């Protein structure tokens with residue numbers, strides 16, 4: 001069978017079409033995976049914890065719930081100095097055991113080395129279930 005130059009062009013053209021299609025399909029697949037993982041992240045951005053109305057300061061892992069005369073606030077439990085996990089209180093003050101920063105019930109630093117307030121987080125309080133749903137990010 002004779003070899004035709006036009007066959008080579010035809011094959012090269014097909015190769016680029018197939019390669020382009022494969023790259024396009026791969027891109028669409030990766031994009032759909034990214035969108036899917038973004039949805040999963042959005043779903044994980046809320047956490048629900050029980051609320052104890054009898055405690056002024058309640059530590060819940062990465063979060064601090066403050067009940068200041070029935071005014072509830074939620075803060076990140078990461079110290080704004082170097083990020084230690086806050087899990088101690090004394091007389092209504094949140095204390096960092098790493099370097100001794102002290103925060104008041106509004107999350108404001110009263111004693112350094114931390115100079116920034118605790119990160120306040122949005123939340124929803126369900127009084128029927130006594131649970132707080134914290135919006136972790138966003």
Ligand code: FES
Nearest residue numbers: 079081082096099
């Ligand atoms: S990390 Fe809290 S005072 Fe340094």
